[in-house]
Amino acid sequence: MRYHSHIMTSLCIGxxxxxxxxxxxxxxxxxxxxxxSLLPDIDEPKSYVGRRSLGMSHKVKEAFGHRGMTHSLFVWAVIAFIVMVESSSTFSIGFVLGYLFHIIADFLSVQGVPLLWPFQTKRYKIPLYRTGSALETVLFYGAFALLIYIGSQYHLFYEWWRSFLLLLRQWM
Structure with missing residues (x-):
């Protein structure tokens, strides 16, 4: 899945x-x-986050390959534990969920993900779409429409703008 699709589907599920x-x-x-939702692709130098990683993505890909360690539920659980022990802020919760949503989205691709790495390298998948395909585009726009619908129905955008303005006020 491309980065903008990961962002949109993760925001929708969030x-x-x-x-x-x-x-x-x-x-x-x-x-x-x-x-x-972007961080798991640190293992691909050509990805959105990989191009901004100051060379770190090359090292991660060299050591573990693309859709390797960073797409594992075990690694996600370790990261989630560390992040949540350090801070249980809404940012931390969102980060942990976004990372998980990325893994789930790639699980639905034809390439799959090694969910049980390092115990097993087998890639698990429910092959629903291919990265860059027309179906991924449909998923992107469907997630966008659902995000707008859910946001409107449950007044989430009002809550978002209110929190954003409070953050701005703190910084000024």
């Missing part, structure tokens, strides 16, 4: 999560989702 749980749909929560 909005649904916020609509049906006590999680607030704030600016910091959505920032965490966006960053978390």
């Amino acid at each position: 909005a649904v999560t916020a609509a049906y749980t006590p999680l607030p749909f704030t600016a910091s929560y959505t920032a965490g989702i966006i960053i978390g």
Whole structure:
């Protein structure tokens, strides 16, 4: 999945999560989702995050390959534990969820992901789409439409703007 599709599908699932749980749909929560949804692709130097990693993505890809370690549920659980022990902020929660949503989205691709790495290198998948395909484009726009619908129905955008303005006020 391309980076903008990861962002949109993760924001959509994050909005649904916020609509049906006590999680607030704030600016910091959505920032965490966006960053978390991009980070697993640090293992690909040509990815959006890889091009901005100051060469780190080359080292990660060299050591583990693309869709290797960074796409593992075990690694996600370790990262989630560390992040949540350090801070249980809405940003941290969004980051952990965004990372998980990325893995789930790639699980639905024809390439799959090594969910059980380092215990097993087998790639698991439900081959729904191919990266860059027309179906991925449909998923992007479908997620966008659902995000707008859920955001409107549950007044999530009002909550987001309110939190954003509060953050701005703190910085000034």
